[in-house]
Amino acid sequence: MKKCYMCSSEAKTREHFPPKALFPKGANLQLWTVPSCINHNNKKSGDDQYFLTQIVMNMSREGNLARERFIESIAPHFEKSPKFREMIARNSKNVGPGKRAYLVDVSRMYSVMDGICHAIVFRKYGKNLPTQDFRIQHEFCNFVSDDTSRDKYVSNWIAQFDQLVAEHSWAMDADAADKISEEVYSYKIMAPAGLDASITIEHLFYGGFKVISLLTHKEVSASIRNALQIEL
Numbered sequence: 001m002k003k004c005y006m007c008s009s010e011a012k013t014r015e016h017f018p019p020k021a022l023f024p025k026g027a028n029l030q031l032w033t034v035p036s037c038i039n040h041n042n043k044k045s046g047d048d049q050y051f052l053t054q055i056v057m058n059m060s061r062e063g064n065l066a067r068e069r070f071i072e073s074i075a076p077h078f079e080k081s082p083k084f085r086e087m088i089a090r091n092s093k094n095v096g097p098g099k100r101a102y103l104v105d106v107s108r109m110y111s112v113m114d115g116i117c118h119a120i121v122f123r124k125y126g127k128n129l130p131t132q133d134f135r136i137q138h139e140f141c142n143f144v145s146d147d148t149s150r151d152k153y154v155s156n157w158i159a160q161f162d163q164l165v166a167e168h169s170w171a172m173d174a175d176a177a178d179k180i181s182e183e184v185y186s187y188k189i190m191a192p193a194g195l196d197a198s199i200t201i202e203h204l205f206y207g208g209f210k211v212i213s214l215l216t217h218k219e220v221s222a223s224i225r226n227a228l229q230i231e232l
């Protein structure tokens with residue numbers, strides 16, 4: 001029996017990664033696929049659309065791909081579904097001239113990012129991420145919060161992380177992506193001890209929307225052991 005990339009149920013379908021919804025319609029894609037149960041294949045499509053909307057709104061600039069995607073997929077979706085538009089606009093506020101900040105449903109962003117991380121791990125190691133051993137956390141580098149001291153802390157942390165990545169680029173395993181997917185999505189993974197220790201994945205969407213996923217191994221985070229063998 002083939003197992004689902006997210007759970008141990010039987011996989012009856014295959015799920016595309018990165019999610020198909022992130023890409024332009026009709027693009028000739030060579031996405032990779034992972035085995036999936038029916039539940040984990042259908043469940044996310046609404047979240048994928050939500051995720052794309054947040055990325056494209058954040059990254060949209062005159063003449064870039066994100067703006068194209070906004071015009072091609074998001075604007076028509078807003079037209080067709082006033083409910084969706086209202087949901088996105090709910091509790092938004094002006095934060096400067098021509099600037100508006102939108103409240104983000106973090107759980108929906110997490111659902112998509114969890115799926116991507118599971119798929120990466122499954123593809124790399126040929127087995128499920130042992131979720132009982134890991135705590136998964138995603139940092140959305142482009143988002144701001146209402147708490148400026150938290151934002152300061154996070155941006156410092158990201159700067160330090162970037163430096164670490166730059167210094168240890170040899171330890172990062174970047175996955176070759178085809179041309180279209182590279183423009184839309186690429187990632188680097190740092191997994192020095194495979195599934196036995198913490199894993200860091202840096203994702204880049206639309207050339208600038210960065211998410212850092214920390215898959216922290218519980219055993220390692222709870223206690224550090226020094227396995228010296230001392231002969232007495």
Ligand SMILES: [Zn+2]
Pocket residue numbers: 004005006007008009036037038039040
């Ligand atoms: Zn499943």
